[in-house]
Amino acid sequence: MGAAARRWLLIAIPYLWLLIFFLVPFFLVFKISFSQTNIAIPPYLPVFEWTDGFAVWMEKLRQLSLDNYLWLTEDPLYFNAYLSSLKIAFVSTALALAIGYPLAYGMARAPAHWRPLLVMLVILPFWTSFLIRVYAWIGILRREGLLNQFLQWLGVIDQPLTIINTDIAVYIGIVYSYLPFMVLPLYAALERMDESLIEAAQDLGCTRLAAFWKITFPLSLPGIVAGCMLVFIPAVGEFVIPDLLGGSDTLMIGRTLWVEFFSNRDWPVASAVATLLLLILVVPIVIFQYYQARTREAETR
Amino acid sequence: MRSLGNIRRSFAPWSDANAKAMISIRNVTKRFGDFTAVDNLSLDIYEREFFALLGASGCGKSTLLRMLAGFETPNEGAILLDGVDLTGVPPYRRPLNMMFQSYALFPHMTVADNVGFGLKQEKMAKPAIAERVAQMLKLVKMSEFAGRKPHQLSGGQRQRVALARALAKQPKVLLLDEPLGALDKKLREETQFELTDLQYDLGLTFVVVTHDQEEAMTMADRIAVMDAGQIRQVATPAEVYEAPNSRFVADFIGSINLFDGEVTRSDAALTELQSPEGFALRMVDGQSRGIGSDLTLGLRPEKIAVTHTKPNSGVNAVEGEVWDLAYLGDMSIFHVKLDSGKIIKASVVNASRSGSEVFTYHDRVWLSFAEDAGVVLER
Ligand SMILES: Nc1ncnc2c1ncn2[C@@H]1O[C@H](COP(=O)(O)OP(=O)(O)OP(=O)(O)O)[C@@H](O)[C@H]1O
Ligand SMILES: [Mg+2]
Numbered sequence: 252m253g254a255a256a257r258r259w260l261l262i263a264i265p266y267l268w269l270l271i272f273f274l275v276p277f278f279l280v281f282k283i284s285f286s287q288t289n290i291a292i293p294p295y296l297p298v299f300e301w302t303d304g305f306a307v308w309m310e311k312l313r314q315l316s317l318d319n320y321l322w323l324t325e326d327p328l329y330f331n332a333y334l335s336s337l338k339i340a341f342v343s344t345a346l347a348l349a350i351g352y353p354l355a356y357g358m359a360r361a362p363a364h365w366r367p368l369l370v371m372l373v374i375l376p377f378w379t380s381f382l383i384r385v386y387a388w389i390g391i392l393r394r395e396g397l398l399n400q401f402l403q404w405l406g407v408i409d410q411p412l413t414i415i416n417t418d419i420a421v422y423i424g425i426v427y428s429y430l431p432f433m434v435l436p437l438y439a440a441l442e443r444m445d446e447s448l449i450e451a452a453q454d455l456g457c458t459r460l461a462a463f464w465k466i467t468f469p470l471s472l473p474g475i476v477a478g479c480m481l482v483f484i485p486a487v488g489e490f491v492i493p494d495l496l497g498g499s500d501t502l503m504i505g506r507t508l509w510v511e512f513f514s515n516r517d518w519p520v521a522s523a524v525a526t527l528l529l530l531i532l533v534v535p536i537v538i539f540q541y542y543q544a545r546t547r548e549a550e551t552r
Numbered sequence: 553m554r555s556l557g558n559i560r561r562s563f564a565p566w567s568d569a570n571a572k573a574m575i576s577i578r579n580v581t582k583r584f585g586d587f588t589a590v591d592n593l594s595l596d597i598y599e600r601e602f603f604a605l606l607g608a609s610g611c612g613k614s615t616l617l618r619m620l621a622g623f624e625t626p627n628e629g630a631i632l633l634d635g636v637d638l639t640g641v642p643p644y645r646r647p648l649n650m651m652f653q654s655y656a657l658f659p660h661m662t663v664a665d666n667v668g669f670g671l672k673q674e675k676m677a678k679p680a681i682a683e684r685v686a687q688m689l690k691l692v693k694m695s696e697f698a699g700r701k702p703h704q705l706s707g708g709q710r711q712r713v714a715l716a717r718a719l720a721k722q723p724k725v726l727l728l729d730e731p732l733g734a735l736d737k738k739l740r741e742e743t744q745f746e747l748t749d750l751q752y753d754l755g756l757t758f759v760v761v762t763h764d765q766e767e768a769m770t771m772a773d774r775i776a777v778m779d780a781g782q783i784r785q786v787a788t789p790a791e792v793y794e795a796p797n798s799r800f801v802a803d804f805i806g807s808i809n810l811f812d813g814e815v816t817r818s819d820a821a822l823t824e825l826q827s828p829e830g831f832a833l834r835m836v837d838g839q840s841r842g843i844g845s846d847l848t849l850g851l852r853p854e855k856i857a858v859t860h861t862k863p864n865s866g867v868n869a870v871e872g873e874v875w876d877l878a879y880l881g882d883m884s885i886f887h888v889k890l891d892s893g894k895i896i897k898a899s900v901v902n903a904s905r906s907g908s909e910v911f912t913y914h915d916r917v918w919l920s921f922a923e924d925a926g927v928v929l930e931r
Binding site for chain 2: 461
């Protein structure tokens with residue numbers, strides 16, 4: 252095998268992976284989003300048949316029904332679910348940044364021989380199943396849970412707080428689950444920063460705080476963008492956390508999707524919801540990619 | 553290896569009893585844990601002086617400089633600037649600026665913004681900043697690069713920007729930590745002279761850290777030779793070279809041959825040593841030494857003459873065998889093995905093209921030197 256062929260094979264593998272596990276399923280979902288429901292297995296009437304032939308496909312394409320998409324605009328439920336998802340994801344990302352930045356900063360400033368241990372601790376939760384960890388939060392947050400017991404024992408409150416089955420529980424769950432994705436890129440950005448830059452800034456008249464805002468913060472921006480995207484993107488489509496920790500009125504698109512698919516068995520509408528969700532997420536993903544490419548470029552120079 | 557600065561000006565405030573030191577380091581000690589990096593060190597540096605801290609790696613040069621800049625706090629002692637105690641003054645309020653070894657240019661800012669950074673912190677007006685930045689960039693010949701980011705510059709260009717940035721606030725004192733360390737040899741030599749010119753023209757006080765003795769000799773008015781957190785000698789380059797105060801300094805600066813011996817005769821004019829190799833060394837010392845005491849004679853290679861025949865006087869002459877010979881163009885280096893096995897280094901300037909005497913390996917030769925060629929060192 253020649254070097255060129257080997258290179259092509261190497262490039263082809265990830266693309267093949269993407270094709271099989273992302274593009275093909277997406278295309279199937281996309282296709283279903285144009286069909287009608289049907290009481291059958293699978294529960295929809297296919298629009299395109301492989302046996303139709305090209306001419307029939309073109310004809311069908313012309314008459315393609317956007318009913319399912321129109322439906323999404325008619326029922327405010329979907330719009331509200333998207334909006335609420337974006338809001339919850341946005342707030343969670345902001346909270347994760349607020350908690351993650353000082354954490355990452357502290358890790359990056361810790362003595363060098365401690366840092367691997369600290370990074371390990373951040374990654375440690377991944378060793379248990381995500382589902383179990385979210386379940387554990389039910390035990391912590393419920394009315395007779397650990398948190399309420401602890402607060403009552405401290406005497407901070409006399410009545411247990413209602414946290415479980417509210418949006419607050421969802422925020423806690425998302426921030427907790429995705430915090431490592433925020434901390435790690437921030438840590439990577441902060442850790443490789445040269446301490447002498449801060450000293451130079453101080454030498455030129457900055458207080459420590461001013462040096463942070465003028466030097467450390469701008470230089471950690473790529474880490475901030477990466478961390479925020481890594482939290483925001485999965486948080487928008489999050490299903491498990493709102494389902495387990497959220498209340499009946501916690502509206503998130505992942506949950507709506509689940510209900511459409513499995514409770515209502517309305518695959519065509521569910522597919523339309525999924526397609527739109529992807530479109531909404533393309534914007535932050537593109538921003539993320541752009542920043543990644545830019546930092547990589549700056550580093551290789 | 554002579555400082556141009558010394559030739560250009562007769563500048564010696566350190567020998568003037570009335571001169572006041574600009575920077576006064578008094579009994580400063582800095583410990584990291586139970587390791588003492590700077591050990592009870594005292595030093596005076598004068599205004600407009602180009603001062604070099606010279607020493608081997610890890611001897612505490614950077615630590616001393618960082619204490620001047622305010623990044624490290626002395627455990628003991630005080631540092632005074634123009635008579636004012638700097639203890640407790642944070643780096644951003646000290647009227648000194650530092651040029652970092654790594655240059656520490658801000659990667660997200662252009663060259664102009666880097667140079668203007670300190671001025672912006674002073675809340676200087678924008679047009680005034682622009683003017684000063686332009687002036688500084690012109691000074692270091694970097695005007696065309698004002699809009700570039702640091703990663704778009706070569707090592708030498710970065711060094712210039714770092715210098716311009718450190719000079720922009722017109723500090724009283726500029727601290728430079730191995731300013732030329734990252735440059736290649738040729739560029740370094742050019743820049744050494746540029747730095748001395750700049751320092752002289754701007755009338756600034758420079759404290760520069762280096763572990764390159766040639767660099768220190770080229771640039772500095774005075775050199776402090778440091779070792780293990782202490783200063784071994786502070787003197788002009790010529791003094792440090794010709795009159796080292798100890799074996800350590802003699803050995804550290806340039807190359808030197810050391811002859812141990814026992815005093816057999818001594819008066820105010822001459823001292824004579826008997827070396828264990830069995831020959832007598834006679835030298836001008838200027839003080840009378842105790843008979844029988846152990847001393848060392850330090851002799852620089854260029855002060856030794858190499859001949860085939862025994863010199864007439866027969867004093868300060870030893871015979872040996874040419875063991876190694878290197879022709880360097882401008883001079884030749886001899887390694888001569890004495891009968892005792894000791895290797896002596898001698899360098900001879902190739903003054904005439906054909907060479908007065910031709911030497912080759914294993915020749916028997918005589919090494920000789922004048923009575924005032926060596927320096928007497930206590931052991
Ligand atoms: N922050 C620190 N913590 C512990 N030890 C330190 C610290 N800074 C310096 N040292 C130690 O102090 C000693 C002197 O360090 P310093 O940086 O002053 O050396 P230097 O003379 O500048 O050497 P070089 O020429 O290699 O730069 C070294 O042994 C170093 O390991
Ligand atoms: Mg150093």
